[in-house]
Amino acid sequence: MDYPKLVATIPSAKYPELVDSLIDAILTTKNDDKMLPNLASTILHEWQLDTLETEEGLTALLEASFLLEPEKTLAAVEALQLVDVAEAIRQVIPPKPPQKS
């Protein structure tokens, strides 16, 4: 996915709520091993500077959240009615493993 392009479609008024949801998804994940070290560094750097609620910060959070928790990420963007972003995620979201009957 082209994360910067997706973030550019998000109204800045929705940044705080989306950032909050994505951070929560990232910090409560059990899929820690899916985090990319460079992405973690970017997020921590933006957090250190208190600039997570910027295009750059949100881009890193969206990418990390999608890698770690695709379903929660989709739910977060849907809750904010970010239709284009939700559609982009739906197209690439990994299929759920089949449930045992």
Place this chain on the structure above:
Amino acid sequence: MVKFGIEFVPREPYWKIIYFAIQAERGGFNNLWVTDHFNNRNVYVTLTTVAIYTNKITFGPGVTNPYMVNPVFTAQALASLNELAPGRVALGMGAGDKTTLESVGVEMQKPLTAAFEAIEIFRRITSGEAVAYKGEVFSTAGAKFLFKPKGRIPVYVGAQGPKMLEMAGRIGDGVLINACHPKDVEYAVTCVKEGVHQAHKKLEDVDVAAYTSFSVHEDIKKATKAAVPVVAFIVAGSPPQLLERHGIDVKKAEEIKEALKANDWGKAFGGVTPEMINAFSVCGTPDICTERINELLKSGITQFVVGSPIGPNVREAINLISQKVIPRFQQSP
């Protein structure tokens, strides 16, 4: 004014801990302690990252032990960290956990002597001295750093038993008391005072910290549920005298211990009673936690450490503590 500390366990990846560390620093915490167990990620790698990403919080291992990590290595690590973050480093040194040490084949010999000697070696070598030391547990033959250590690093002694607490008062710059209940903390502070008296110091010279198992949430049930697993392990590891002091049935504690050994989490956690929660954790809403901290302050503590689990959601819990607990202790009388 009471200081607030926070504990992190590097079973979590570094990026989660660092996020929380930055959050805690902004939220008014003064101290950050990282646990040191061989089966988690390395404490000094975690602390190095803490040093890089924070600006004012004081941090250190909370606590390390001299059996797994030779005090010379501990001194080297802390002196190096003190170059990265001058004046913000503290050492937490205890005797270690017998079960953990046994699992790696290390015998916990003379814990009191080992901790005493380790602290002695630590202090001397971090002051730049060539240390020739002949102790009962540790010895060095002129060990000296090839770099110049900067500044004095305060030493906090991790203590629970009366003798270790007394020693902490005697030789420590601080003491990390592993207790949550006013009865236990009061007793511990009495022991610390004895050591302080022996060393002709004042109690104010020692930072007395209650290192607690803590859980906060606006919903008391959620706060309690998060505390249960930690309390189960504390109960299982507590001596009968301590359990009896809190009116806890030793038999019930034994059942929890057996269930934990058998990995029967349902039985172990289901056996945790409200009395156990009350004795071995500070948990509840921000108001309840504030009240509990106030009770502990009467015992003479000067630092309150928020330990695992912190809350059902760590980020929310840090926000709650920063917004609804810490400010109540910063208001002028």
